[in-house]
Amino acid sequence: MITGEWITKMKAVIFPGDKKVEVREYPIPTPGPGEVLIKMKASAICRSDMSLYYGDPVVGGEKAKTGSIIPGHEPAGEIVQVGEGVHSYYPGDRVAVYLALGCGECSYCKSGYKMFCKEFQCIGFDAHGGDADYMVAPAENCMKIPDEMSFVAAAVSTDAIGTLYHAQKRLGISGRDVLVIFGLGPMGGAGVMIAKGLGATVIAVDMLDERLQVAKELGADYIVNGKKVNVLEEIFRITNGRGADAAIDCSGNAQAENNALDCVRPHGRVAWIGESKSTTIKPSDQFIRKQITVIGSWYFPIHEYEEIAQFIIRKKLPVEKLVTHRFKLEEAETAFRLFDERKTEKAVFVWE
Ligand SMILES: [Zn+2]
Ligand SMILES: [Zn+2]
Incomplete structure (x- = not known):
């Protein structure tokens, strides 16, 4: 549940193009059937975000070129609300989000390789991503994070x-x-x-x-x-x-x-x-x-995430060492500028 029902607005990053970064207010989205609402805890910046920053996206279709999609394809957070028909996730679950959206029916989607779907869309390019206080994602794109893993480590553990x-x-x-x-x-x-x-x-x-x-x-x-x-x-x-x-x-x-x-x-x-x-x-x-x-090679099949997370924990991989900078969402302009100038390595937006 969202604590304090008077909170209906959230902040989110937008790239209007040409290296512009804006933090705008949006209504907090409502999860539809099969979807969950995630309160963001960590959202990592990736080199591929820079293509959006410049207004020439390397991933995604027409929507990615509009400059109106919230970026962030390496998010992790806590589920606060579930939509109709979601039975495997509950408020309070800690999750990372898989970036590929597909039709859900073809052989690639069914085998966990949604990025090969003919209808492939990418979260953070074609659909709103995690550089926001909240995001809505399909429950089937959620990947549970082990208790031992921090949200920052979880965000970085997806793509990188x-x-x-x-x-x-x-x-x-x-x-x-x-x-x-x-x-x-x-x-x-x-x-x-x-x-x-x-x-x-x-x-x-x-x-x-x-x-x-x-x-x-x-x-x-x-x-x-x-x-x-x-x-x-x-x-x-x-x-x-x-x-x-x-x-x-x-x-x-x-x-x-x-x-x-x-x-x-x-x-x-x-x-x-x-x-x-x-x-x-x-x-x-x-x-x-x-x-x-x-x-x-590009990304991983969604069913492999559990194995990846367990490997990180079992081998005590120092994932957070990859993160040189942590920013608040309000500092997005600085964050993307420093990342673009290669003054940071992995940089992550963090909440709280
Ligand atoms: Zn990435
Ligand atoms: Zn498909």
Whole structure:
């Protein structure tokens, strides 16, 4: 229940475009059938939000381009009201929200991969997201948070942790592997943590010493600054000329995408997860002759969240270490400006 029935308005962020940020008042939404109303506790800012900030969204359809959708696709909070027909959630439940909306009927929706649905829409791009005091979400998009997990950790555990967990699961990362991670922003940092949890030896590659230092604190066994040394030579030196077993590019940078293909041994495995519009590769040399496996990976199927959350808790992953800045919603303009200027790593809106 909402305490104090006189509260009917909430604050929410809007990006009218061209790097403008407004915090506006809206009526608190009412959950319809199958929906829940969530009182927001933590909502993480993501690099993909910047495309909305600039008015040129990388995700979503026409609605995302209108500048009238509340952003925030990495939210966590407490359910305060449930709509008709919701029987598995109750007020007081702590939840994170899965970002993909689908038809609910096709094989992808039914198997938990709503992002492949033909009717895919993205929360925070096509539908109102979590950068608001309250949000309405379908109950089927809610993911229960274990008691041991903070709301901040839960928000970050959706996109950043979930994406890197799912990619490493698909690559079969284990203690047998030397894994190279390119790009040590929040995604790469999450990748280091997960790889260490899985027992791999991790080589972290970036151009910024500060990020590499964080990677080291998160458990990276080796750090390589691409501005100072030849990245491939260094990786082959570390692996005694053998090459890495696996690599993940989180940067979307063409050089790093190519280095990821070049640094792995024959039969190596590579994942590209950094968003990138185009790049040039050499198929014969880079993957045909070496018989490597290259995957693209994005987000995770919703049923995997329980496994992800349990992994975080069991392995005591220091998820909140990825968060360098916490802001109040009223500080949204500053928050997005600092994030855009890359003066923060993971930044999260927090309440209370
Ligand atoms: Zn995101
Ligand atoms: Zn569907």
